[in-house]
Amino acid sequence: MIETKKSLFDNLQNFFGFDNFKGEQEAIITNILAGNDTFVIMPTGGGKSMCYQLPALMSEGTAIVISPLIALMKNQVDQLRAFGGSDSIAHFLNSSLTKAEIIRVKDDVLSGKTKLLYVAPESLTKQENIDFLRLNNVSFVAVDEAHCISEWGHDFRPEYRKIRQVISNIGDDIPIIALTATATPKVQQDIQKNLQMNNATVYKSSFNRGNLFYEVRAKRNVIKEIVKYVKQNQGKSGIVYCLSRKKVEEVAEVLALNGIKALPYHAGLEAKVRADTQDKFLMEDVDVIVATIAFGMGIDKPDVRYVIHHDVPKSMEGYYQETGRAGRDGGEGVCVAFYSQKDIDKLQKFMKDKPVSEREIGTQILKEVIDYAESSVCRRKQLLHYFGENFNEAGCNNMCDNCCASKTYFDAEAQLHKALNLIKQTGEKFDDHHIINILMGVExxxxxxxxxxxxxxxxxxxxxxxxxxxxxxRQALLNNYLSKDIDQYGLLRLTKLGNSFLENPHSIRFILNRVIEPADDDNDDEGAKQAGGALDAQLLQMLKDLRKKMAKQKGLPPFVLFQDPSLEEMCTHYPITQEELRQISGVGAGKAMKFGAPFIDLIKKYVEDNDIDRPVDMVIKSAANKSALKVFIIQNIDRHLNLEDIAASKGLSYEEVLKEVETIVNSGTKLNLNYYIDEVIDEDKQEEVFDYFKSAEVDSIDDALAELGADDYTREEVQLMRIKFMSELGN
Structure with a gap:
């Protein structure tokens, strides 16, 4: 035994350069070397890969490592080759290899040079690969990401269900080590049952990652918030997760536009592009990766400093694993998730067409995410409870937004007694939703x-x-008065503690949830332009005076230059370049060029004279407005199509199209609508309205109708003439 221990430490030192094992690594490795089945539940960053890499190097034959992530395979094979000084020591066998490369891999394995062979579960089930592996001395099989076996896991993969059968086909009594970073008690049970390793030695580390700070924010102007956060953490490595590939591309583009070294990463990209992106991130040529939640990054980078969820995560396991990519070296790691009801609605819609049982499971998994996001209880306590671990929130050390925030407590003795009593009365056969409906009197x-x-x-x-x-x-569950029967669609059951409380109630306080304010309509392009602070009244007056003076010189009403909302936004963002001025809503490239210079000069001098610290979000550039509708309208006006026809072809009302046309013109694009206006408004009327706006102080349609006579003009006629007026004189 002493000899084995010495050999262990010698190999650890010689091969990996470490003097000591982390946590339970030594016990796990000893157990595998003894030929025993081993089940490892260890959080991301805990050193799981060492648990199979070192025993593989010390054992006779080749260890097979089953992993679903091609990226992770490549990453680990590169590391092992660097440590071992030989390319033959580790290989992967997957769909990314050419025929010639597959032949080389098989030759190295057969000759006994290869100690670790990484295989994707899809490749493992191919008969030709099973036949090949039977020719070899397999030391043991490591099943990485073992939670993929369970339908209750966040990343269920049917191929994982076949692993046990394949191992039995390869040889008898091959030891198995199953590893996962995210497994609820239910998933742990599934893994052991499916791999037929009920007698395995189980090693379970705490899921607590004390260096990570958890925060949930209401989702408003989310792209602007992300750009702002990344700019404040310039030079640090980070990952931004989005639900869709389209959003990944969009966020990556906006970050790049703002001078941030960012690249997209999702399954729709070519394998070579993904591999290059991954290498650039590891080599620090890129600071931020924007990735889809569905596509596992599999990147072993120790110094990721923040993980941002642009969209609500699909499950607590997914959230834990994704946030777990931050601060793996024990240093700073900030995890920010943006939450909105719209995201939840979207995820629920995805589940609509799934089979009933799958839908039921998905609904429960999503409910845990909602409860986590909306609760005011310590985030860490909730997260760890989900994985079957009790945690005292005092140990959070204010490392989550809820522990940092002020809380509202309520005396819960009477209400807890009432709720537990009701659950017992109804036979412990209902979920929390039903119990709340009874208490609230909802029929x-x-x-x-x-x-x-x-x-x-x-x-x-x-x-x-x-x-x-x-x-x-929620807190009755977290404090173990209740348990949730996950097999039975989340039905609430009283625990021993819950029954004891019913018999002997005692004083208890719970925290009242904060209400997460509903997000604005999540128009990210507009969000990147919206005002960022208090209005500078002094500057506003100066800008209005300048507008009035310039308007007088040009013989135009002041509103033709810039409308009031645009001036107000200038007083919160202080734009001092043409490019920044274009980001102000209602300005656009045309107006910035035509009228912008004196305004920029005034603001620049005002900022210098008053030593103003400009908000960082001013310089946030949004991607060029690619609204297909705007482009469609401009193209069809150029083709002299009636506005009614344009509206009908897009399923819009005439009023909606008119509003879009007005927005286009107000942002500085010139549109020639004469062909249409001449058809619908008499020439005399046109002149009268045009002359009115020439001398008007404001561009109000109501004021125009009052002056011109509401009986003689319709609102649409005045609006059309205002568009013509602004287009011809302002753009």
């Missing part, structure tokens, strides 16, 4: 079909409000 179909509206407790919690009851049930 749903389910409440009626079970005649729960006739219960004495029906409606008795209405005055307390839904937020209190959802806060209470």
């Amino acid at each position: 749903t179909q389910q409440v009626h079909s079970y005649e729960h509206h006739l219960l004495e407790l029906f409606g008795t919690g209405k005055e307390d409000g839904e937020i209190l009851w959802s806060s209470l049930l």
Whole structure:
């Protein structure tokens, strides 16, 4: 035993250059070397790969490592080759190889030079590969990302279900080591059952990553917020996760436009592009990777300093694994997730067409995410409880937004007693949603079909409000008064502690959830342009005076130069270049060029004279407005199409198209609508309205109608003439 221990440490030192093992690595490796089945549950960054790499190097034959991530295989093979000084020591066998490369890999394995062979689960199940592996001495099989076996896992892959059968076909009594960073008690059970390793030695590390800071923000102007955050953390490595490939491309483009070294990464890109992107990130040629949640990065980079979720994560396991890419070296790691009801609605819509059982599982998994995001309880406590670990929030050390925020407590003794009593009365056969409906007196179909509206407790919690009851049930679970039966669609059961509380209630306080304000319509392009601070009244007056003076010189009404909202935005962002001025809403390239210079000069001098610290978000550039609708309208006006026809072809109302046309013109694009206006408005009327706007102080349609006579003109006629006026004189 002493000899084995010495040999272990010698190999650790000689091959990897480490003096000590991390956590339970030594016990795990010893167990594998003894030929025992081993199950490792260890958080990201805990050193899982060492648990199979070192015993593989010390064992006779070749260890097979099953991994779903081609990127991770390449990464680990490169590292092992660097440590071992030989390309033959480790190989991967997957769809990215050419025929010649596959022959070379197989020759090295057969000759005994290869100690670790990484295989994708899809490749493993091919008969030709099974036949080949049977010719070799397989030391053991490592199943990485073992949670992929379970339908309850966040990344279920049917091929993983076949692994046990394949191992049995390769040889008898081959030891298995299964490893995962994210497994709830239910998933752990599934893994052991499916791999037929119920007698395996289980090593479970704490899921707590003390160096990570967790934060959830309401989703408003999200791209602007991300650019701002990244700029404030210039030079640090980060990952931004998005739900769709389209959003990945869009966010990466906006970051690049703002001088940030960022690249997109998703399954739709060619394998070579993905590999190059990954190398650039590892070599620090790129600071930020924008990736889809669905596509595992598999990047072992120790110094990722922040992970941002542009969209709500699909599951707590996914969230834990993705945030776990931050601060793997034990240094700073900030995890920011943006949350909105719209994201939840989108994810629920994706599930609509799935089979019932899959939908039920998906709904429960998503509900955990919603509860996590909306709760005011310590994020760490919630996260660890999800993985079956009890955690005292005092140990969070203010490393989450909820622990840093001020909280509202409520005395929960009476309400907890009432809720537990109701759950027991109804036979512990319902989820939290149903229990809250009874307490709130909501007469749903389910409440009626079970005649729960006739219960004495029906409606008795209405005055307390839904937020209190959802806060209470969430914390009753976190504090182990209740448990959730995951197999039975999230039904609530009383624990031993819950039953004890019913018999002997005692004083207890819970935290009331904060309400996450609903997000604005998430128009990211506009979001990147919106005002960022308090209005500078002094500057506003100076800009209005300048506008008036220039308008007088040009013989134009002031609003033709810039409208009031544009001036107001200049007073919060202080644009001092043409490019920055273009980012102000209602300005655009045309107006910036035609009228911008004196305004820029005035603002620049004002900033210098008053020593103003300009907001960092001013310089946020949004991607060129690619609105297909705007382009469509401009092209069809150039072709002299009627506005009614343009509206009909896009399924819009005439008023909606008119509003779009006005926005285009107000941003500085010249449109010639004479062909259409001449058809619908008499020449005399046109002249009268045009002359009115020439002398008007403001561009209000209501004022124009009052002056010209509402009986003689329609609102649309005045609006059309205002568009013509602004286009001809302002652009």
